[in-house]
Structure formats: C-alpha cells, structure tokens
Amino acid sequence: MDENRAVKVQEKLEDAKRKNKFSENINEENIDEEIRKLERTHKRISTYQRFVDAFEKDLDIDPGRLMGLTDGIFSIVMTLLIFGMALPEEKIVNYTGFIDFIGSISSVAGVVIVSFILLASFWLYHHEFMKIKKLNIPYIWLNMFFLANICFIPFTTSIIGNYSHFFLSNVIFGLNILSVVVFFLLMFYYAHKRGFLEEYTSEEDKKHVYNTLYIVMGATVIVNLLDFNVNPNFIYLFLLVPIISTIRHIQYMMKRV
Known part of the structure; x- marks a missing residue:
C-alpha cells in the first residue's frame, strides 16, 4: 500500500x-x-x-394537457352529481304523491348543492394555486390520485344524501373530502419543492395556500361531526367554505398591494 x-x-x-x-x-x-x-x-x-x-426527471409534456384533463374531469364529475337524484320507479298520478316525492329527494338535492359548491371551490383552488410550468412522473400521479378522489364525490354524495342517519355514511363522505384536500396539499408541496410553480413560490404565498386548505380540512371534520351528532342540516355549513376562502383571498391580495 x-x-x-x-x-x-x-x-x-x-x-x-x-x-x-x-x-x-x-x-x-x-x-x-x-x-x-x-x-x-x-x-x-x-x-x-x-x-x-x-x-423525478422533468418530462417533455405540455402542462396545459394535464390542466385540460383536470378541467374535463371536474366538468364530468360536477354533471354526474345530478344523477344522484332519480325519478321514482312508479309513475306519480296525483299532486300529493308529487309533493311526497319532492320531500323525499330534498335531502339529496341539498347535499348535491353542497358537493357542487365544494367541487367548484376545489376547481378554483387548482387554477389559482397550481399554475405549473413543468411536470414529472411523481407530480402527474399525485394529480391523478387527486382526480381519482374527485371522481368519488358523486358516489359519496349519494350515500350521505340517502343514508345520512348512519354515521358510516358521514365518515365516508368526510374521508372523501379530506382525501381530496390531502392530495391537493401533497401536489402543492411537491410542486413548490421542485420549482414547478409559476407563482406562489414565496414563503408567504405558501403559508396562504396551506392555511386555506387547513381551514377546509378542519371544516370537513367539524361539519361531519355536527351533521351526525346534532342535526343533519349542519352539512350546509360547507357552503361557507367558498365565502371564507374568498374573504381570505381578498385579505391576502390587499396585503400584496
């Protein structure tokens, strides 16, 4: 040696x-x-x-194609929500029967509206926060799992609309919404870490996105607990999500001016 x-x-x-x-x-x-x-x-x-x-190598794929796929899935899922409200199998022959039918689907219709508003909020979040300039395999699959959970919303909406008196139905719907938020958080974190974002790259921007999504997560847990344990009508508190998000967005933009 x-x-x-x-x-x-x-x-x-x-x-x-x-x-x-x-x-x-x-x-x-x-x-x-x-x-x-x-x-x-x-x-x-x-x-x-x-x-x-x-x-993790960057792919030569136009991010616009992924955004187009995301938009297409959101539009289909939001349309499919209405299929959770079906006409009765037997023909309604009198006014009383019609009134009874409207009353029977009122709870489902309410949940459909709630789910539509939540989907609209997620779509807005995706376009506002996920402005991607590059892609790779991990990010694409995170986005796919996010979309997979979005696709389950019409099904879980029908479950909670028809069987809200069962606690498990509330759990299934709540877990569906939570999983959407979790995968959105993972997408944003990974895109921010890899430098894929065109905007929202500063720590202040990152904090704003996380806090907004944390509010949605907290609201999901609280609303589902109240919906089952107190009153089913508490599920309509989900309608406050876009209002709260809008107020936070306005406050955030005012700070940047």
Missing part, C-alpha cells in the same frame, strides 16, 4: 469511526475489507440516486 493510499484509507476509517459505522478495533488487517464495504455502500447509494433522478 503506497503512502497516499494509506493516508486516504486512514482518513476514511477515522471518519467512519466518528460516525460509529465501524468498531474501534479496526486494524491494518481488515482495512481493505472495510474499504470494499465503503465502496459497495457508495455504489448502492449511487444506483439509488440515479434511479431517483431518473424518476
């Missing part, structure tokens, strides 16, 4: 000892073995890093 190699090995060993990777009884007899371990570890780390770099 030449002098330069010996110095290099000694430096690596001292560094390894400081990090408690090797025992203190390392001697010249197993120096080469420890060096090979270090080299294998470095190779594994290097291979993993190359995989991560390839996985």
Whole structure:
C-alpha cells in the first residue's frame, strides 16, 4: 500500500469511526475489507440516486394537457352529481304523491348543492394555486390520485344524501373530502419543492395556500361531526367554505398591494 493510499484509507476509517459505522478495533488487517464495504455502500447509494433522478426527471409534456384533463374531469364529475337524484320507479298520478316525492329527494338535492359548491371551490383552488410550468412522473400521479378522489364525490354524495342517519355514511363522505384536500396539499408541496410553480413560490404565498386548505380540512371534520351528532342540516355549513376562502383571498391580495 503506497503512502497516499494509506493516508486516504486512514482518513476514511477515522471518519467512519466518528460516525460509529465501524468498531474501534479496526486494524491494518481488515482495512481493505472495510474499504470494499465503503465502496459497495457508495455504489448502492449511487444506483439509488440515479434511479431517483431518473424518476423525478422533468418530462417533455405540455402542462396545459394535464390542466385540460383536470378541467374535463371536474366538468364530468360536477354533471354526474345530478344523477344522484332519480325519478321514482312508479309513475306519480296525483299532486300529493308529487309533493311526497319532492320531500323525499330534498335531502339529496341539498347535499348535491353542497358537493357542487365544494367541487367548484376545489376547481378554483387548482387554477389559482397550481399554475405549473413543468411536470414529472411523481407530480402527474399525485394529480391523478387527486382526480381519482374527485371522481368519488358523486358516489359519496349519494350515500350521505340517502343514508345520512348512519354515521358510516358521514365518515365516508368526510374521508372523501379530506382525501381530496390531502392530495391537493401533497401536489402543492411537491410542486413548490421542485420549482414547478409559476407563482406562489414565496414563503408567504405558501403559508396562504396551506392555511386555506387547513381551514377546509378542519371544516370537513367539524361539519361531519355536527351533521351526525346534532342535526343533519349542519352539512350546509360547507357552503361557507367558498365565502371564507374568498374573504381570505381578498385579505391576502390587499396585503400584496
């Protein structure tokens, strides 16, 4: 072993000892073995890093196509909400029967309106906060999972509209809305971290987005608990979400002026 190699090995060993990777009884007899371990570890780390770099590499895809897909899914899902209100199987032959039918679907109609307002709010948040200039595979799939949860809203809306007296129906609807918010948060965090955003890149902008979404998350939990434990009409408190968000947006823009 030449002098330069010996110095290099000694430096690596001292560094390894400081990090408690090797025992203190390392001697010249197993120096080469420890060096090979270090080299294998470095190779594994290097291979993993190359995989991560390839996985997170920016794609040559126009972000506008993803935005177009998102808009299309939102429009379809918002339209599908109305299918949760079906006409009766038997033909209504008198006015009393018609009144009874309207009363039977009133709760479903109310929840449909609530869900439509929430979807409209999520659509606005997506266009306001997610102004993307680049894409990669992780971000695309985060967006896809976000859209998958959006697609479940008509189904969970029908569940809570018809079976709101069951606590599980409230849980399913609440988890659906929460999952939408969670994936939106993950999308925003990842896009901000990777520098994909055209705007909202400062810490103040980031804080505004997070706080807005935290309000929606908190409202989802509180409203669903009140809806089941106190009165089903508390679900209409969801209608305050766009109002609160609008007020926060106005306050935020006033600070920037």
